[in-house]
Amino acid sequence: MKEYIDVLKKMPLFHNIDEKDIISILSCLCAKEKTYNKDEYIWSAENKVSEAGIILSGSVNVIKEDYWGNRAIISKFSSGKMFGEAFSCSKLAKLPVSVVASEKAKILFINYKKIITVCPNSCAFHSKIIDNMLKILADNNILLIQKMEHIVKRTTREKILSFLSEQAKKADNNSFTIEFNRQELADYLYVDRSAMSNEICKLRDEGILSFNKNKFTLFEKKNPNSIN
Amino acid sequence: MKEYIDVLKKMPLFHNIDEKDIISILSCLCAKEKTYNKDEYIWSAENKVSEAGIILSGSVNVIKEDYWGNRAIISKFSSGKMFGEAFSCSKLAKLPVSVVASEKAKILFINYKKIITVCPNSCAFHSKIIDNMLKILADNNILLIQKMEHIVKRTTREKILSFLSEQAKKADNNSFTIEFNRQELADYLYVDRSAMSNEICKLRDEGILSFNKNKFTLFEKKNPNSIN
């Protein structure tokens, strides 16, 4: 675990907590580490979870699958992020989603109940951890609300442009690399992959964007009557 | 405010807190009350908020509007629920959504920072309030994830059936009343109202459901090969 101390100390959960204290906190929280291969299930829908996951390396997709195997990606979490915390403290009998490694990933599981319960050793960092936890929950909330911004759009084209614009804004650059391949992006935006691919190419042919693999560039609008 | 003590003491925020203490906590949290008429904006997108809202009566819609006035409903909150808490502790410069009263509503605003900061009077209930806040944030998170269940579906018909099935399950009854009118439901499921209305009537004609205004009844499938 010590090899990941750089990830851990940058994590929201350990914000404002000294590096030297993190290891002792982790043992207090029953931290257990496990490695998953690409496409391996970390949690399956219908299971009951009582732990939260912290991504030490790699990334995971929170997904919803139907009977016919159609996959929808609810959210993607990368190194340093926490997932599953909302489920482990809810009264839901079973997990409404699955969590799958989208590439080889090392996950640290911690006992969530222990995070949010006052430490029997009344360790000094505990209230700080709870503060951080409030922030993480709020941020994961906002992540979903911001995703809605793309999903509410009525056409595939608008969804793509909404998503890509946000990525450009995040990167603070018209050129940026996205973390999804085409199938994942389609599953994330809830559209058909081939229709989406077709639309992306149309956007390219119209001079609105260019791309190479997962690197996209958005061009400025030439229309001077732009409303933005 | 005292007239709403029944609402307050049933609220998740005041779970496990004595009725007699709630009033004093509210003054500690700078609680302010305000009444809004139907369709009145409580918060507009692009504003900065530092408070959280508690619904004493009525209900509110968290919405996203585009330049052309198209409205999408992200979530609806009713009496006793809390909204806006995630934004008031985020680093977002501006609110990504608007909050509108969907009927006459009385809202209690509280200083969110004070909820999550240790009380200078170190009042005894404070850690309990923080516990409750963790639960509220997790629940609001799960609410959004559960909504995704409907939204990911590819056809209007499937979205409607997914939504109505959940309502039946929640009501624990095949007959139930929904909190949305037709336009709101369409805005909530991100589909066109007239197309949705048309689809609902087809479902009725096919004997899958019946309805009268906002009261729906789902009929059991007759197909014995049902996969469920």
Add this chain to the structure above:
DNA sequence: TTAAGTTTGTTGTAAAAACAACATATTTGT
């Protein structure tokens, strides 16, 4: 009670999406 306003249902049309099937390109493992 009546008129005006609002909500819901209905229909037709044009646009868009899903779907399927396949071609091409890229990646991976040996």
Add this chain to the structure above:
DNA sequence: ACAAATATGTTGTTTTTACAACAAACTTAA
């Protein structure tokens, strides 16, 4: 370097949606 597997692009067809325009039902306020 090669074959196999995977990912992406392309095209045509069918289904579904959005949109518009209007009719009918219902609600509200004078």
